[in-house]
Each structure stands twice: as C-alpha cells, then as structure tokens.
Amino acid sequence: MQSEVQAVRISSTPQRLEAMAPLLEAVSHAAGDVPALLALARDVGRTAPRPGDGGTAQLWELLASVTAVDVAAGRVLEPHLDAVAILAQASVEPADGAWGVFAAEGPGLRLDATADGTGKYVLNGSKPWCSLAARLDGAVLTAHLADGARAAFAVDLHAPGVSCETPQWTSRGLREIPSGTVHFDGVSAVPVGGPNWYFQRPGFAWGGMGVAACWFGGAVAVARDFSSALAAAADNGREPDQIALAHLGETDRIITSLAGYLARTAGRIDAGELSGSGAWSEALRVRGAVAAGVERVQTVVAQNLGPGPLAFNEAYGKRMADLSLYIRQHHAMRDDAQLGALTLKGDRSW
Template sequence: MPPTAERSLITVMPHLLVNHVSFGRSPRSAGPLTTLAAQLSPSTVDEALDAAPRLGARAHSSGAGSTTDLWEAFATLAAHDLGAARAIEPHLDALAILEQADGVGTADDTAAAPRTWGVFAAEGGDDPLVATRGDDGWRLSGTKPWCSLADRLDQALVSAHVDGGARRLFAVDLGSPGVNVLEDAWHARGLTEIPSGPVRFDAVAGIPVGDAGWYLSRPGFAWGGIGVAACWFGGAVGIARTVFAAARDDKPFAVMHLGAIDELLEGARRALAEAAELVDGHEETVDPGLLAARVRSTVARACDEIVERAGRALGPAPLALDAEHAKRVADLQLYVRQHHAERDQHALGSALLRLEVAPW
C-alpha cells in the first residue's frame, strides 16, 4: 500500500488504533472506568468475574454523567473479548438497577461487596417464574430461561410475575436452596463460555427491588439495552481491527471492505455517542424506548454487515485457523441476535405510529 494511502486510513480511523474504544473525537482520552477496563482486559470468564467487582466499584464511584464512560468501557472490553464483556455487562447493569431503586432491597451495600451479579429478566416457556408472598416473605417458583452464568454468579436480579400479571424484580442469592441450574442445555458455538440455559426455582427467597412494573417502566431499562449495543459495537471493532491489519498487508479487496466497515462503524459510533449525551444530559423530551430501539437497530445492522464484509475481505482462513478471530465472529453473531431483527423493527414502526406527527 502506498504511504499516502496508509496515512489516510490512519486519519479516518483513529479510534481503532488505541487500546480502548472511544465514541468521541479525542480517542486517546478515556474515562476512569474505560481506563480500568483497558488495563484489566480480561480474556476468560474467571478473569471477567474477578474484574467485575473492581469495575463495579469504579463505576459506582464515577458519579453522575458517566454514561459515555460506561458504554466505552463495555465496547473496550468487547473489542478485546466478547465473552468477557458478556460476563461483566450484567454485573454493572445490576448495580445500576439497584442504585436506581434508591436503596430498596440490597442496593445500599452492593458497590463495595466483592460479589458477582447477573440479571435474569427474559420470558418464555411453559413454566413461568411466579413470586408469591407468604408469612416468611417472597418466594419464587418456576423456570427462568436465558440465565447466563447462573452456576458461577453469587446473586442475580430476577424478574417474576406477581398478582395481577405484572412483573416485579427480586434480588436472589443463587446459592440458596431451591436454585437448580438445568445443565446440558447450552449448545452454542458462540459465547461457549457463557452458558445461558434455564434455571428452576423452587420456593426460593427473593428480596423485592422496586415496585411491580418498575423494572420495565424506568428509563434505565432502555439505557441498559443501549449498553448491550455498546458491547456489540466493541465486538465489531475487534473484527474491524483484523480487517485493518489485512488491508495494510495489501490483501485483495480488503481496502474496499475496510472503507465500507469504517462507514458502518462511524454510523454506529455516532448513534451511541449521541445517546450517551442525551442520557447524561437528562433530556426530558427524549423517549427512552424509542431512542434505545433506534440505537440498537443501527448498531445491530452495522454488526451484521461488518461480519459479512470481514468474511469477504479475509476469506475462510481466519475463520478456520485464527482462534481469536473465529471466536470473535461466532460470539458476535450470537450476541447480536438479542436484537430481534424484523420483530424489533416492527415494534419500532408501531411506536412511531403512536406519535401524532412524523418525527422527522
């Protein structure tokens, strides 16, 4: 590649050339949480779960106005290893939920405690999780799907149905009697180290966190969804870095695909950066659900196309012979399917039709 072309690529893609992932125009300036994430750079579940309480303490001490730092930390972790990010993101989300609950349940002491948390809030199956209140407090019974690392975490925030059909959140000790992780249900080829199968709860004690319906109605639910998209974005950045290295070796057509990948990353980056500014600015005119749907769709579409373009640019060899790249691609393809494609686009369109006038 001619030196002038190389300099041009470095100019337009500065945020791919540093250890952390930046949403801003000053890629070498990272917040405290992102800096710690880049320093720790966990590559295994054990390392991630060891890092999670340290990152949680740093996030808790960062104070208000740190959404950009939080999402850049997620992207930085994911660009290094998506499995590690997948293990850490729910822990930080759980701490944020407990903080938003304003001291309800166990919120007061979580930031300093060396415990690991998950968030189990998916629905599905023929045996829904139900919470009932008795003389000894709340008890949860039923089967909860998609419980990531339930056999490794200390505690989790778990949603359950209560009287009237509403969903309520509960803090649960995963070491409690009656918590049964259903093994041999995880057959994924991506995120293989993050088993996310069902868990059976048999009269397990739970501490309520927020009122019935609060978990889904709070703005933080939407912000947490965008945080997941920041992880997707980081995974796409990791793949883009591989294409960048191949393009510098003058691999045929890699430069063209690199340019297209940069366009996709820039669109996703801008969406995340603007959303973080809106969250930190407490913009009351912003519809949290609408913003989250738009950002997640933007990032998911970019990830899907980046995976496809990377395959065309690199050919089959990295998928077969480069364990790190093959893992990153498989991890991202599975992780990004938390965005439900046409179903989520239909939900977005339906939300737009509830507006009195077109929003554009």
C-alpha cells in the first residue's frame, strides 16, 4: 500500500501542491505525537488561508492533505484553524497557543455565561465533547445567556476553575484525541461576537465545510491504499478482476466528483455568493455529499481488500478506524431532514 506523502488536489496547480511537501513530511513524522501535532498546528495557523478571504480552496487542500497523511493530525489541525478564523471574524486577537472549538451540547450538561459588569463574562457549568481540552491552551466555546440566547466566548483553559475530565476512550479510532467533559467554576471569558453571532455568521457554515474537506482527505488516502494494493498485486502476477476494477472506477468517480464540488463551493465562498442565508443549506449539501462518498469508498475498499490489511496493516487499519469515527460528526438522515426543511421553504437552485 502507498506510503508516500502526497498532497490532495482540489483546484491548485501541481507547483502549489508541491509547496506543502515539507509540512506533510513533518506531519508524517509527528503522527501519534499529540504535542508535536499541536506545535505544527500553531505554526500552520499563523499563515494558513482563512475561509472567505480568497484562498478557501487552498485552505481545504491543506486540511485534506494533512488528513490524508494521518486522520488524527487533520482532527488536530482543523479546530485550531477554525478557532483562529472565528476570532479573526470577531476582531478578537487570539493568545498564542493551541486552540479548540467547543460548541456541542449534551443531555444533563449546561454551560452558562453571566456578565461581570466589566465587559467580560463568567462561565459556570459543563461542556461535553471537548477534544484534547487538557492539552490545549485556549478555546472558543458556546454558552447560554440569561435571556435564552447562546453566545461564543474565548477562554483560557489553564485558568483557575477549569477542570478537564479524562474520558474512558474505548474507541479504536482517534485514540490520540479523546473528547471529554470540561467543567467551569467561575471562569472569566471574553465575548466573541454578540448573542447568537456564532451561529448566524457565514463562517459557521464555512467551518462545517472545512470539516468535510478533512473527511475528503481521509477518503483520498483510503482510495490511494486501494489503488496501490491492486497495483502491487498485479506486479506479483495477480491481475485485478472486473469487480475490483469496477470498484476502483467507482472510487475514482466519487473522489473526482467531490473534488470538483469542493472547488466550486470554495470559489463561491470567495466570490461572496455563500455569505447569506443559503450558506448553511450549502454546508449541509457539501457535508452530506462528502460523508456519503467517504462511506461508500470505505465500503468498496474494505470489501475488495478483505480482512488482511485491517488485521495486519497498521497504517491502513488506523486510517479506517479514525475515519469511521470522524465521519460520525455528520448526523446522517437528521442533517438531510434539516436540509429538506430548508429546501421545502424554497432554499434550492432547482
């Protein structure tokens, strides 16, 4: 199977992609070492394109390429870049360090923000699904206001009153990146935008599509594994049969179609066409299309390669397990139901 570090193309020239080679080599060497991956994320965040600033396709290529090297590395990089972009959109200067974004809600858990009269807020309560919280320096998170709205805040995760649970992470996927609950007891926080700004800004949809770019990169890596395995078998005298070739052709069709869709969507974001109410509908389409494509690629590759590489090839087995868990950030039919409701209201192009 392929082990060569290779960028993922969405729309850039080969020369631009080649410029990513040193970073991707560094990611390859840092795989499994979370502090090293966080250090790389901090470095990349200083110069990476931000969504909507004219280089959205290049940002997504960066995310996809890092994830193609190591899915967990993409899972580290994406939230840091998202946090940096969110703070920039709100004109808040981020403190140096590694950042995350914590916006999930969970049953029985609630995080409240109360104004302290100085322009800052005090956080009390708990936030679930906080990936790598104990290893991060800061986070952009959402909390409930007294009037029922939700707002975003920047918080120092080293501040007094912050305590991070260490979860019992039993998953074989993304083992380096456990997501636990963080508790806040009188923790000072800086507002990021106003009430409901976090969810209403165009960047909310753009960030969701950035996650899909990571999923896409994982699928490209799986597809490369498949192609390399068939080529190696052919070199050893075992030519692929028609079923294997048909599935490789289907995989190529899926990857090529998704790359084209991401390229067009990135262009629309940079042209200002996805800055209004239709941005979230397009995010649901992109995320749904990419998630379906990823799952199909994983299925046909696993069927063709069988149990051998899952049992004995560490890189392939890890990639499949990591990607299977990562893709579950997509809410499947519930996201399609949300898209259907928007479509019924007329938010469609057909």
